Amino acid sequence: MKKIVAVICGLVVCLSMASAKKKSSGKFVLGLDDSFPPLGFRDKNNEIVGYDIDLAREVASRLGLELVCQPIDWSTKEMELNTGKIDCIWNGLTLTEERKRAMACSEPYLANAQVVVVRNNGEIKSLSDLKGKKIGVQAGSSAQEAIDGAPDFKKSLKEIVEFKENVTALNDLEFGNLDGVVMDLVVAGYSITQGKKPLVILDETLAPEEYGIAFSRKNKSLRDKVQKTLLEMQADGTVAKISTKWFGSDISTIGK
Known part of the structure; x- marks a missing residue:
């Protein structure tokens, strides 16, 4: 019996460690259509780049997370989000009333x-x-x-x-x-x-x-952190710099 209890306890510890490791993985997984220039697409070196990617990378850096760009089938984007395969949909996502009801969406960042x-x-x-x-x-x-x-x-x-x-x-x-x-x-x-x-x-x-960023309704805390960081980036000129790089001027609507 003691051996059985020890085995069970060991399994519980392992599962707890695995769960903790997952929670502290430090990754920010962004779901996107990787053929959507200039917001998110592959360059000549097959690297995923774009306006949204630059914004997200800076946000992730400030939050102490590693950005992971995960290409998805755009027609199943909500399912990818709800099953936890991605942390957000950030790739020219149009804000609609239906999407706002189904997901936790950020404020608009681009018209x-x-x-x-x-x-x-x-x-x-x-x-x-x-x-x-x-x-x-x-x-x-x-x-x-x-x-x-x-x-x-x-x-x-x-x-x-x-x-x-x-x-x-x-x-x-x-x-x-x-x-x-x-x-x-x-x-x-x-x-x-x-x-x-x-x-x-x-x-x-x-x-x-208007474009926005969508998160699972179970993860509103992450949405709020990203939104707060974007406002800080807008205030210190980082958003304007990234926007000018891709569009020639600051066309962002963050905080406006």
Whole structure:
């Protein structure tokens, strides 16, 4: 009996140590779509970089944590968060009332809008010109939600093709397989400029929006720590420096 008790006690100690080790792992696991420039993407060396990554790395450093960038399937991002595989979703996540109810979201840190990208041949100049046309959209994205939120526009389209990421959709548009791509303004502008693509963004927007960071509702304390750190970074000029690096000016909305 004493041996059995000793074994049980040993197991309890081991489990406790494992649990403590997990809690003190010192890692901040960020879930992202790693093909979403300029917020989070892979550079020529296959390293994950971007505006959101720079912000998160500085936040993690100030909190004494190691940033771990974990690529995920964007269409299952909420599940990845709720199962504890990631600590947050930080990669151009549009704040919606539904997401605010389902997750513990930060305050907005960047303004954005859902827009339509078309070829620059001048054939399509407005949303109405897309009647009977085929457009692409990233599955599970706020762009898809923006289309659903504009029923007249959606009904006018011939076909909506879903893609895993925007990069492939833009390539198909450039090759003539699509007539337009609905996506985030911030990402569209960067992709067109950096890739020198023969594409333009229509002036009409489908929906204005704001980006935020999502955490599990069970982990509001981490959300609050990150939010507090971002405000400190905004106050000391760190956010402005990072924003200028990626966008040429400070376009952050933190604390504004």
